Amino acid sequence: MAHEQQFLDALKSIFIGAKVEGESGYINLMKIKANYFEKGVFPFLMKDIDLICKPFEKDFREELFDKLYDFFQHYFSESGSIYFRNTAQHHNIYEKVYTDDHDVMLFWKTHMLYYVKTDRLxxxxxxxxxxxxxxxxxxxxxxxxxxxxxxxxxxxxxxxxxxxxxxxxxxxxxxxxxxxxxxxxxxxxxxxxxxxxxxxxxxxxxxxxxxSEVDYFINKNAKAFLDEQFDLWLYQYIFKGESEFNELRLKQLQAMKSIATKIIDFIAQFEEELVKIWNKPKFVLNSNYIITLDKITDEALLKEIFKHKGMINQIAEWQELGMVDKKFNLDFVLEKNLLNEPTNPQYRYLPLDTKYFKDLELDILALFDDLDSALDGWLIHSENYQALNTILPKFLGKANCIHIDPPYNTKSSGFLYENNYGHSSWLSMMNDRIVLSKSILAKNGIFTCHIDEYEFERLNILLDMVGFQNAGTMVWDKGQPVTGAYGLATQHEYVIWKTIDNIKIRVKKRNLELIQAQVSKLLKKNDGAILQTIKDYRSWLRNNNDLSPAEKTFDSFEDTGRIYRSDNMSATDKRTDEKFYRPLIHPATHMPCPVPEYGWRYSPNSMDDLLAEQKILFGEDHTTMPRKKTYLDESETSQLPSMYRSGARGKQGLDELGIAFPFAHSIEFYEYILRSAAPEVNDIILDFFAGSGTTAHASINLNRDDGGKRKYILVEIGEQFINAILPRIKKVVFSDNWKAGIAQEGKGISHFAKYFELEQYEDALKKARYEDAPLFAGTQDAYTSYAFLRDLKMLEAVRVDKNDNNVEVNLEKLYDGIDLAETLSYLTGKWIRRITKDTVEFQDGTSANLSAPDWDDVKSLIWW
Structure with a gap:
């Protein structure tokens, strides 16, 4: 009996997981699991074991439990997760780590799992x-x-x-x-x-x-995983431990596999239930809008808002955010001069938050003929997998740029995340979120990801496995070496660039007009004296920190003022064809000039074209090797270089805004990236590790700079969503100039954004109702029947009238503050045109009833 009790105790312990106190959806999960084991698995299992073991001697029963324990104990963790948990090398556990398409693959122990969270028990x-x-x-x-x-x-x-x-x-x-x-x-x-x-x-x-700190996972396909592993285990057990087989022994081994398969079926069915809850679409909760006053075009409505009782709290927020002082009066907003122009134009960019005016929110939304098209951004307070999975139908293939700065998986980083994941947990966390985001990325879109040395190689291979094309890696030289206990002093990080199609990453020459204007100004100042002007111009280039290193290479100009740089024409690899070694003849001495050791970069025909276009720079005589003349104005864009040098720190910018957050990259760096990753004025930018909201800030600044209408989607789970992201968005749309948290005279921008929470996996676990009763009845096959068919799950929101053959849905029984219009928009993938009290109208002309939701519309949200 010792082996039998050992196995049953271990099965109960590892299947239910470690005992945890407190209140949460996970506590509810443990109760559901305990009921499933005690009233579902255990009675049927013991009955079948007794029946299968009956023809054999007692020794086989002991062997059966010993071997079942030996197999299953490898795959269960203290959190109840199923994966390669206790699989030391000497246990000879096997997994296929290559495919027909790839002879080199990245393998990690938790690759078959959804990463949920890291928590302490x-x-x-x-x-x-x-x-x-x-x-x-x-x-x-x-x-x-x-x-x-x-x-x-x-x-x-x-x-x-x-x-x-x-x-x-x-x-x-x-x-x-x-x-x-x-x-x-x-x-x-x-x-x-x-x-x-x-x-x-x-x-x-x-x-x-x-x-104890543990990782919580869900196995994506527990049955396939455990079936494959048991087949491998059984093969080793049979052929390493035995050499002779008789009919009785074969029947015993068949019995052992039959019992193991039944246990796997039970375990897999519960794990599949968790997969369904994890992947079910989530409700949108507690939504509000941020809208600048200039967008309230109905003056009567604006005056009604100003008279609203919520205006007291709104003004208090503006004061707290440093936008107005104690002397502020709403009359200042409406004041006009004799030309009927606003006396205080800066106030038109004061951001209203509709949480203070919920009874007027629909009136505000009615000002827009096409609501989703009018929005500049969506701010989502949610764990990022749940958010990506929920918004996918609506934004499928629509994001032009994904820009993320994930946790670097190091103890010393300044991120407000559980940062010290093991490599496996970190890769699982990244993998599933990247896979989802790739579906949101447009075919011509660009994916960018910040990372440091610690996970750079693994992440790069992971992104290749997901199916991205490599567009290069940008090295960020931070200019300030950080010394460590060993190795090199680090002063760089990386930004990995990936695409779906192979496209060239280009950057707009932002300062082209500025540079041209400066040359014209200096030529005029120096009365056209070229040498003095070049000297003054090069001094200006050196001292101008707003110019990129690439822009500073354009340090010469012709008598006409046309600006150029001098480029090397040497081939990077040694040429084998003699035609690449043809010397150029100096125009003054008529003697051949030196040829590069590796030959010319360009073909003879191309060299002839350059000569004809006068784009070859010769020295004073034939002893100097010729170079190529590249003009600044030849194109408005150039290929983005792989180096970025800047020691700027984002913390300083946050301090100026008055935002308390310990770490952020500089806004200048993000703007530099987005100018190439989201160059078009109508691009959609997704950031699902939003941190303090720097990506949205950069998007707003680009729109302010070029008049664009870029939209952003930000996802963040932490408290910084409330404490940093929302106040930051409100501040930067009001003004681009701040000091110590107080707005200075600057440039505001018109803005309209929506922010909301999402129902979480934890919330769904907490709300789900699974009956405390026997799971199977009558002639049901416990191993093949769906064990949870009769459970309510979240059907408490539904009332069925059998007489009228009608289903009534009351979602208020589940959560307060459900935004059904936005929820249905994500569920159906349809963009919203208008929202009224009872109806949401979509851009495709269809609509949905909000006051009496259709059962078919919401079924997947509450029953799975």
Missing amino acids: FNSMEIEIDSPAKRKFFFDNSGMELKRSNEKRELTYTFKSIKNGIITLTVSYSEKGRKTKIDEIVQAAKDNGMMLDEEMLEKAFAVFQKQ
């Missing part, structure tokens, strides 16, 4: 600290709301009580930046007759926080 616990007096603490974790996704959140502690000399502290995750108030805990303990100090509390906190 916190449990309530008692701790004793001896410094200097003994104190006992009890950390109460029972009411803790666990993380919804992989956002980084700090633990906070509050005083609860002191009883029998034990100090009880309540543990929770921080909300809206809330911190532990140690002084309040110390004072509360003092009021209850016990002395504490900060050092003692910090020690207690540290001990409590040293609890």
Whole structure:
């Protein structure tokens, strides 16, 4: 019985996962799993084992459980995830790591999994600290709301009580930046007759926080994975351990496989249920709009907004954001001069947030004939896989640029993410999100991704496996070496550029007109003196930090003022054809000039064309090797170089805006990237690791610069969505000039964006209802029947009237604040034209009822 009990205890433990206290969808998941095991798997399994083992001796039953334990214990983790968990090399576990199309593949242990999140398995616990007096603490974790996704959140502690000399502290995750108030805990303990100090509390906190950190995964196809692994295991067991087979032994081995297959079927069916919940489309929740005042073209509506009670909170927000001072009056917005022009034009870019005017929101939206086309951006507060999977039907093939700055997977980086993933967890996290985003990218779109040395090679191979074409890697020279304990001092990072089709990445010569104007200005100043003007011009180039390194190479000009640079014409590889070694004849001395050691870069015909076009630069005599003359104005674009040099830090820009965020790349760097990655004025830009919102800021700046209508889609799960992204968007549309969080005189821009939350996997787990009852009834086959067919899941929102043959849907029973119009837009892939109280009208002319939703429209959201 020892092997049997060992296997059953292990199966229950690893199938249900480690015990976790608190409140969350994961706690509900553990309850569902426990019920599935105890009332579904276990009774049927034991009955079938008894039946199958009956013809054999007792020893076979012990062998069966021993071998089942030996196999399954390799593949289950403490979080209940199914993958290569305990698979040391000596266990001889095999996996196919190549395909017919690729002889080199990137393999990682969790490649068959959806990465959900990394979290700690916190449990309530008692701790004793001896410094200097003994104190006992009890950390109460029972009411803790666990993380919804992989956002980084700090633990906070509050005083609860002191009883029998034990100090009880309540543990929770921080909300809206809330911190532990140690002084309040110390004072509360003092009021209850016990002395504490900060050092003692910090020690207690540290001990409590040293609890297990685990990765949560879902196996994409648990049945196929476990079936394949068991076949390999059984093959090794049979042919490595036995050499003779009789009829009885073959029947025993068949029985062993039959039981293993039944266990796999049970396990796989539950894992498939989790896959369905993970991939189900998600509800849009708590949506609002940010809209600048200039877009409220109905003056009567604008005056109604100004009289609204929510205007008090709106003005307070403007003051808090540094846009207006305490003297601000709404009359300032409407004031006009004798020419009927606004007296205070800067106020037309004040951003309204419709969360203060929900009863007027539909009136505001009614101002637009084509709502989605009028929007400049979508800001999505969500875990990024859920967001990408949800928005995919609507934005399929529509994003012209994907620009992401993911966590670099290092302990020392400044990102507000759970950053220290193992390579496998990190690759799984990146892989599925990149695959989804590739479907959103247009055929001629560009994918760019920031990364450092640590994951650069693995990420590059991953992107190739996903099916991207390599467009090159940009090396960002940050100019400030960071020393380490070993190796080189690092002063660079990378931006990987990929495309779907092979296209040339070009950059617009942004400063072409500026450079030309400067040469004209200096020629006029120096009365046409060329040598002095060239000297002054080169000094101006050296000292102008707004010019790119490539632009600074255009350091000469002709008498006419036409600007050029001198380029080397040597071949990069040694030419073998003699025609590439034909010397050029100097126009003055009529003698042959030197030929490059490797020959000319261009063919003889091309060299003749350059001579005819007077694009060959000769020296004073024939001893100087000729060079090619390249004019600045030959084209408005040039191929983007692979080097970018800048020591600028984004933190300084955030400080000027008054945004508290520890790390960001510079806005100048993002603008430089987007000028090539999203050069067209109507491009759509996607960033699903939005951080502090720098991508949206850069998109807005480009529109401000060239009058474009680029749209952005930002996805972020962390608290910075509320604390950094939203205030940043509001600030930068109001003005492009800030100092210490206060708007200075600058240039605003008209803007209209929507922001909202998405239902999360965790939320769906928490809402899903699975009955606490036997899973199978009657003649159902427990191994092939769908175990959860009779469960409600999220059908509490539905009422069926059998008499009228009618299905009524009331989604308010599930969540407050559902934006059904936006939800249906993503579900159907249709863009919104108009929204009224009861109807959403789509651009294709169809519509949907919002007050009485059609069951067929919402079925996939609430039942799977």
